[in-house]
Every structure is written in C-alpha cells, then in structure tokens.
C-alpha cells in the first residue's frame with residue numbers, strides 16, 4: 414500500500430504508462446470533466462483517443478478534446494468522410510480499455526441492447542476490451558427500472574462501473590447521478606486494467622459463486638440460500654491482488670466486482686459450461702453452492718394442482734431428480750487443463766473437519782475451506798469461521814488451520830495471502 418499521496422501518484426503513473434485508453438464522451442453536462450480526465454490520463458503516461466458523440470459535441474468542442482488528447486477526435490462526421498468502414502473495429506482493437514464518460518441513460522440502454530447506430534455505439538459493440546462506464550444522469554433516470562435493468566445486463570456482460578456519486582445535480586435536485594470525480598475514474602481504470610502489481614499479477618483465476626437455480630417448471634426451481642457474498646469477495650480480492658479473474662456466478666444480488674469478468678448463469682450445467690469455456694486457469698476457487706440435484710424433466714408449462722373433484726386420489730406429485738455435474742471434482746480431475754491449485758468449500762452442519770477431509774479426498778481438490786452452516790448460519794452472514802484443510806502430500810492426512818471468526822472480505826484477503834505464499838514457495842523450489 415502506498416503510504417503517501419506522492420507514492421500513490423507514482424504507482425498510478427507506473428500502472429498507466431503506455432496504456433491505450435479509448436474514451437467515449439457522450440452527451441451530458443458532466444462531459445466537461447472529461448477534459449480534466451484526458452489531462453490526468455496523459456500526465457500519467459497513457460495514450461488517449463476520443464470518440465465524441467453528436468450529443469457530446471453539444472457540451473464540449475472537438476477542438477478542446479483534440480488539443481488535450483493531442484490526437485484527432487473521432488466523430489460521426491469524421492468517420493463518414495474517412496475510414497467509416499473500419500473505424501469502429503480499429504478503434505476498439507487498438508485500445509487496452511474503453512471508457513464511457515459520461516455514460517448517459519441512452520448510451521447504457523443502447524449498449525445493453527446491442528444497438529449500434531453511430532460510431533460510438535458501433536465501436537462499443539465491436540470492442541472486446543474491458544469496458545468501464547461512468548454514469549451521469551438525473552437521479553430519477555438512474556433509479557428508473559429500465560436503467561437498473563440495463564445496468565444489471567451490462568454488469569452481467571462484464572462491463573464495469575464507477576459511480577455515480579450522490580450529491581447535488583445540475584437540475585437543482587440531489588441524489589445518486591453525479592458522475593464520479595476524475596481521480597475516482599482514473600483509479601477505476603487502473604483497477605479494470607488489472608495493471609496493479611500484486612502477489613497474483615499474471616495469474617488467471619476462476620471463481621464460482623452464489624447458488625444455482627434448477628428449474629422445475631417456468632415458475633419454480635430448486636435452489637438454496639447462498640448469497641454469493643463469499644465468492645464475490647474472493648473474486649474482488651484476487652483482482653485486487655493483480656489477477657485476471659473470471660467470476661461465474663449463479664443468481665445473486667451481489668454486484669459484479671470492479672475489474673472482474675463476470676458471467677451470470679442459472680443452473681449447475683450452465684455453470685460448468687461457463688467454467689470450462691474459461692479454461693485454462695492457474696487457480697480455480699469453487700465457492701458456489703451448487704445444487705446437487707436438478708429436476709429430471711423440467712416442465713415447459715406450470716405444473717397445475719388437480720382441480721377440485723378430479724384426480725384428488727392422485728395425492729401429491731412426485732419429483733424425479735437427476736444428479737448435477739460436480740464442478741469442483743471436474744476441475745480437479747487430472748489432465749492438461751487442471752489448474753495448478755484447485756480450492757473448494759465445504760458447507761457442513763456437523764463434524765466439520767472430518768466431513769471436509771472426506772470431501773477433500775473425494776473431490777480431488779488441493780484445499781478445502783470448511784465452515785459450519787447449522788441453523789441457517791453463514792449463508793447471507795457477513796462473517797465466516799473457516800477451517801482450512803490442505804494436503805501436505807500424497808496419502809498424508811490433511812493439515813488443518815483454524816481461522817478466527819472474521820468478515821467474508823477478510824477471509825478472501827487471507828485466502829489470497831495463502832495462495833500467494835504457496836505459489837511463491839513453489840516457484841522457489843521449481
């Protein structure tokens with residue numbers, strides 16, 4: 414951690430030097446802050462290219478953007494007269510990160526629905542680079558269910574957000590909607606780029622999180638109470654430690670952590686498929702509470718109760734179950750794609766360590782973080798008591814480390830420390 418402002422500044426500069434930022438400036442009063450954003454990014458050694466939307470040009474002039482960026486600014490007019498065919502492909506390809514600031518309700522809606530009707534939106538849909546949005550809009554627009562849906566959709570697509578902040582708005586109202594301040598946007602860019610040097614820098618980590626929902630019919634499912642708090646905290650801590658993180662999450666209320674590629678799934682089979690698509694990884698951490706069973710034959714239509722007078726002698730319906738794939742065991746299986754370190758969780762209601770030791774052996778993973786889930790404890794809580802079981806060697810009994818009660822965020826940080834230690838001692842002995 415830097416211990417002074419100047420050290421923090423030096424760290425930011427080291428992380429941004431030579432990075433290529435494509436900045437999309439959309440229409441909004443906050444567009445004026447982008448001039449300062451361009452200046453700060455350039456001072457830190459980043460190359461900044463800008464697309465100014467038609468609405469954006471109502472708030473800042475192409476000339477001021479161009480002067481600060483020291484690059485021609487891309488507008489629809491320029492793209493039409495020059496290389497309109499390929500500008501939207503090339504701009505995305507040549508960037509390390511795409512930043513939209515201010516991100517208006519309109520551009521968020523277009524991105525969420527894949528609409529590409531100008532240079533900015535065509536570039537956004539063609540770019541396969543990490544994307545960061547700094548929303549700015551009236552509080553009512555931000556809180557509108559359509560905007561909330563679009564934000565959730567974009568997060569599910571792996572887009573990161575910074576802000577909006579709470580405070581007075583241009584219209585004289587107050588509430589969330591103010592664009593994040595320039596230093597916050599710069600810090601978020603650094604985070605998303607994963608440029609932060611850290612103990613897991615250069616490693617790709619897969620994390621599963623949340624429950625799975627297994628459909629019985631269109632309105633009912635088999636699921637569990639997992640909140641996803643622990644898995645999401647681990648994904649965030651790994652990213653914070655410099656790792657390139659893929660988070661595969663079942664349905665949860667948790668927002669996607671900044672700078673983490675997040676894939677949202679519903680069922681165990683979808684979760685396994687998303688994990689397998691993400692391979693190879695260096696480390697896999699299975700924190701999801703995967704449903705062990707699914708309905709053998711989910712119905713296309715809602716299952717109805719027998720009507721009064723008919724079929725009452727049939728009694729309650731029975732549900733045939735089929736076993737779900739075990740994601741942790743699948744990832745732990747020997748083979749060229751096996752991660753170097755596979756870590757599972759064990760949710761136990763009794764004999765925590767004995768059951769966890771049996772799970773470690775049965776699943777073939779390297780570590781198990783065991784916790785007690787008796788009487789609804791842990792699921793949804795902010796704290797956890799972990800017993801870490803590791804395998805000292807083939808055939809040996811697992812070693813157990815008992816951690817004191819701590820927050821799920823602290824568990825995540827401690828786990829990252831343990832991973833960093835074991836990987837660095839592996840590197841020394843290699």
Ligand code: CTP
Nearest residue numbers: 699700701703737738739740741757758759760
């Ligand atoms: N797990 C998984 N896929 C499954 C079931 C579990 O990847 N189909 C993973 C979980 O993410 C966790 C570990 O296996 O890391 C243990 O999960 P847990 O629910 O404690 O154990 P189960 O294998 O389901 O066994 P049981 O329910 O009998 O305790």
